[in-house]
Amino acid sequence: MNGSPLSLNVFPTAGNRNLGRGALWIAPLLWAAGAVAGNLPETREWRGDLSLPNGATLPIEVELFLNAAGEPDGNLISPAQDQRYARLVEVEFADDRLRVLGRAPDVEIAGPIDNGTWQATFSQGGFQAELSLAPTAQVTEVERPQSAAALRDWPGEARRIPAKGAVLAGTHVRPSEGTRAAALLLGGSGATERDGYFAGHRPLAVLAAQLAERGIASLRYDKRGVNRSSGEHDPTDIDTLTRDAEAALRFLRARHPGLPLLVIGHSEGGLIAARLGAGAAPPDGVVSLMGPVLPLAELFALQDRTEARAAGASESEADALVSLSRQIYEAAAKHSDPASRMPAVMAVLESASDAQRQAFERFNGGTGTLGPGMLGGRHYHTLLAVAPKESWGALDVPGLLLFGELDSQVPAAANIEVLPKRDGLSIVTLPGINHVMQRSDSAATQRYAEIDHVVAAEVESALAQWIEQWLQAAGHNSTH
Incomplete structure (x- = not known):
């Protein structure tokens, strides 16, 4: 952290890639076990x-x-x-x-x-x-009309979801009339709470409302160690994240017996949705919204390039950044212990050329997958080895992969190119849509907070059309 208190600007962005910039700074991540038991004052x-x-x-x-x-x-x-x-x-x-x-x-x-x-x-x-x-009567909330309406009209019911080593806090939304299907909603990477919050936007709450309007129940939850879920959050532990999603799917299945189940994941959630679809107790369908297919080590390097270019980097600057980031990922992948990994990463940074260092400081600054919170993670070396395309290849249920043409975090063409060829997969790329499902005029991540709307009408329409076709193909037209 920089020396002055704001540098209290190092309220980190919880795993969202490159939404903020910082100095060339790498430090070990301090893992914490969770809140200490005790009393609470009357004022909360x-x-x-x-x-x-x-x-x-x-x-x-x-x-x-x-x-x-x-x-x-x-x-x-x-x-x-x-x-x-x-x-x-x-x-x-x-x-x-x-x-x-x-x-x-x-x-x-x-x-x-x-x-x-x-x-x-x-x-x-x-x-x-x-x-x-x-x-204070209420903590400050950023007013985003679409998200506020979703929470007001479809508040849902609070649920406690048992998982190994944690209790997950979630929201269960039921349609006001007959329920046709149920969906588990999974958010993106980092310390993501149940609504997928960023800059006042709550895209998963909006999706839950849109589904409820079409007769689809839903469940969404805070990741372990985030907001009201207990346990310890580790953004690099994809296996635990997957097991938590499996626990939530079992919870949802028990509350909607006999109904078809969907898993709908955004970004990293799309990766986990595919894992569930290829697992031992799969749902009846899988939807990935801007989720990756590329092996993650390849995706991270591609993100470093596309996000830098979207932020104004020249081709040579992007080349310099990616040449350095690939060296960092290669060094990190060789060390299972963060105590030995971090010195290896520091050695790469110290040997960086002037061009590499300048590009790193200007267009990354040690954030996202090149930040200390990820590089210092206990499971980062295994995260780099994850290959979502393998889960998609093993999928035995219908699936939809929805991409945005202006997505710099999960670029559509590069991910579609490696997608295994198999029946039952629908692939849609929406023009003018960015990674967080907004209609935008730019792929730059800085635009996310500037746009007042989230979950564009095109996203809602494409998802609704696929769900209708999925229900009809499976003969699921009854309601409970």
Whole structure:
């Protein structure tokens, strides 16, 4: 992290690739086991303004709750930096003194609650400041009309989903009348909560509402160690993520016996959906929305190129970045232990040419799959070996792969090219659609937060058309 407190701008972007830029900085990831058991104060939501050395102020909010396992837990929120679900790893309350601790970012807020005000000290790195937090009726939410309408019209019911080593917190939405099928919704990479939140957008909530309007029930959940799910989040552990999805699918199947089941995954969720479709207890259909087919090591290098180009890099700058990133991935893949992996990665960075270093700093900055949160992950070496095309080749149920023409994170042509040839797969590429299912004029990831709409009408239409054909082909026309 850079030295000044904002550099508290290092509220990281939870695994979303390259939504922010930083310095050439690589450090080991600190893994945390989850919130400490104990009591919670009567006030669960707090807000205060942090004074910075430059005279500016930064709003800081904290929300506290019992997670799905009944443990004290919470989120650290920085509305000005669009950080809504930065998970707390410790919550301690005793003798009217409240202390919370975050990892990524490393932040401690601690102090007594006096006459309803939390008189705390804010600490991050070498920076400390007094921070007075008052109760607030509601933490700050970014108003995105499409997402707000989805949550208002189809709030669903809270569910606790048992999984190995964790309890997942989810939302189960049922149509108001007869249910024709049920769908498990899976979000993208990183510390993704149940709605797929980014910049106020909640695309999975929007998808759930659109499905409910067509008679399709749905279940979506916070990843383990995220928001209200218990357990430890590891963005590199694709096997545990898959097992959690299998647990959620069993949960959904038990609540809709006899109905056809779909798994619909966005981005990384599309990869996991394909794994479930090729598994021992598959759903009846699989949908990948902008999900990868390429082996992940190849995809990551391709992303480094396409995202840099979309951000304005020249061909030579993109070449320099990719030549360096490939060396980093190759070095990382050789080390199962992060303690030996990180020095190997640092050696690659230290030997980088001036052109490589400049391209890295300008168009990546050590974020996403080249960031410390991924490179330091315990399972990163196995993640690099994952090849989604193998799951698609083994799929024995109908599938839809939906791509966006303006997707710089999962480029359509390169992924379609390696897709195994088999019956039952429908492939659709939508013009003008980016990775997060928006209609856009650019493939640049910076546009995601600037566009007010998510889940474009073209995406909804293509998905609805395929579902209707899938139901008819399988003879599923009855409702429960």
